[in-house]
Amino acid sequence: MSISSISLKSNIRDYNAFFVDSCDFLEEYKKTENKVFIVDENVWKHHADGCLSLIKDSDTLVLPISEEAKCLDSVLTLYDQMLERSAKRNITIISIGGGITQDITGYAASTLYRGVNWVYVPTTLLAQADSCVGSKTSLNYKHFKNLVGTFYPPTSIYIYSQFLDTLQDFDYYSGVGEVVKLHLMGGEEKIEKLVGRMDQVIDKDHSVMTDVIRDSLLIKKGYMEDDEFDLGRRNMLNFGHCFGHALESATDFMMPHGQAVTLGMIIANKVAKNRGLLNDALQEHINQNILWPAVKLPEKAFSFDNEAVVEAMKQDKKRIGEDLALVMLTDSHEMVKVTDLAIDEALASLKQFQDDVCRV
Ligand SMILES: NC(=O)c1ccc[n+]([C@@H]2O[C@H](COP(=O)([O-])OP(=O)(O)OC[C@H]3O[C@@H](n4cnc5c(N)ncnc54)[C@H](O)[C@@H]3O)[C@@H](O)[C@H]2O)c1
Ligand SMILES: [Zn+2]
Structure with a gap:
């Protein structure tokens, strides 16, 4: 039987992620006396007359969403809106939206009165x-x-995985990149499970998505629970992000984050192969059955400047010394982090990646 919740340990407080098949859980929060619902503007547009109709007559703030809005000014606006409602220390904030909503409302919840009750519904x-x-x-x-x-x-x-129905492809495939990353970090069994249902993930097939999400969260839990503050093992979650972040910045953020991370994993695997850490057969298997199927980018996205990518990698705030840091997958399906990736080595792998793209 599949589990319906995951419990998570935290130094701040333990918490739970519940898998639900409707939005009826909102009833309970609607009855809570001192609360505010904060909803992503696009989620509200799509779902106010559907699964969120339960809270239509409640106190709901609709949050403007953009990467530019993910800043302190938006948090100040939220403080004001909550204080206008005489927000007290016992207020409950229920936020409904994607990562931008999570970041803005989570920051506000953690700082208002040094931390108020916060419930999050990711969409x-x-x-x-x-x-x-x-x-x-x-x-x-x-x-x-x-x-x-x-x-x-x-x-x-x-x-509630049905929220994914209204997500634009651009945003959906960005999420697929992180799902793929977590599964590649989850060991051989999780990798093969994903291979078996990659077509369904690409098609947003409901019969598998809740389970795919559950597996992703359980794998992430395994990497971060004993390292909440990101001082050791949690670092491995940067797989694909070393080249990925640099690709985003070298393309002026035109490449969706998760797609950049997917290319970042393909390039990191090349470095691993060149170093003798990842064998040809496993690299090919993962590339053909997981990574390339997850790439949904127009052809022009691959014509980035390798020098600009390496320049962006040099700017990494965690970089120490001349060389670069890189997380890689190895033959034993374990992750390894090195801090001695030479600039020339990074450039050579980027070049190999582009040669491969030309051949496809
Ligand atoms: N706090 C963290 O641990 C963490 C981790 C990773 C990423 N992030 C941040 O998350 C952000 C990216 O988040 P994201 O990819 O979840 O997307 P997002 O919040 O940027 O939303 C993407 C778009 O989808 C819309 N949207 C959201 N849910 C929808 C739905 N169900 N139907 C239709 N439209 C919907 C939004 O309005 C927006 O236009 C970045 O700012 C990133 O830095 C935070
Ligand atoms: Zn990421």
Whole structure:
């Protein structure tokens, strides 16, 4: 029988992610006296007359969503809106939306009165399968992405996979990148399970998505629970992100995050293969059956400048010394992190990647 909830340990407070097949759980929060619902504007547009109609006559704030809005000003606006409603220390914030909603409302919940009750309902694949657990809230500051933030988990998370129906392909396939990453980090059994249902994931097939999300969260839980503050093993979750972040920045953020991470994993696997850490057969198997099927980018997206990518990698705030850091998958399906990736080595792998693209 599949489990209907996952419990998570945190230094701040333990919490649960519940898998639900309707939004009836909102009834309970609707009855809560001192509460506010904060809903992503696009989620509200699609679902106010559907599964969210339960809260239509409740106190609901509709949140404007953009990467630019993920900043302190939006948090200040939320403080004002909550204070206008005489928000007290015992207020419950119920936020409904993707990662941007999670970051803005989570930051507000963690700082108002030094922390109020916060319930989170993720509505994108990325947020359901990845970001909803892990306690991080992040805001952009000036041109620095995710520079400001706190560690603060919601008290409860409710995952309703039907929200994914209204998600645009661009946002859905960004989430697929993180799902793929977590499965590749989950050992041979999880990798083969994903291979068997990759077509269904690409087709957003409901019969598997709840289970795929559950597996993703359980794998993430395994990496972060004993390292909530990201000092050791949790670092491995950066798989695909070393090249991925640099690709995003070298393409002026035109490439969706999860898609950049997917290319980042293909390139990291090349480095691993060149170093003798990943054999040809396993690399090919993963590329053909998982990574390339997850790539949904127009051809022009591959014509990035390798020098610009490496330049962006050099700017990594965690970089120490001349070389670069990289997380890689190995033959034994274990993850390894190195800090001695040479610039020339990174360039050579980027070049090999582009040669492969030309051949396809
Ligand atoms: N806090 C963390 O641990 C963490 C982890 C990873 C990413 N993030 C952040 O998350 C953000 C990306 O989040 P995301 O990919 O979840 O998307 P998002 O919040 O950026 O939303 C993407 C788009 O989808 C819309 N949307 C959301 N749910 C919808 C639905 N069900 N139907 C239709 N439209 C919907 C939104 O309005 C928006 O236009 C980034 O800012 C990233 O930095 C945070
Ligand atoms: Zn990511």
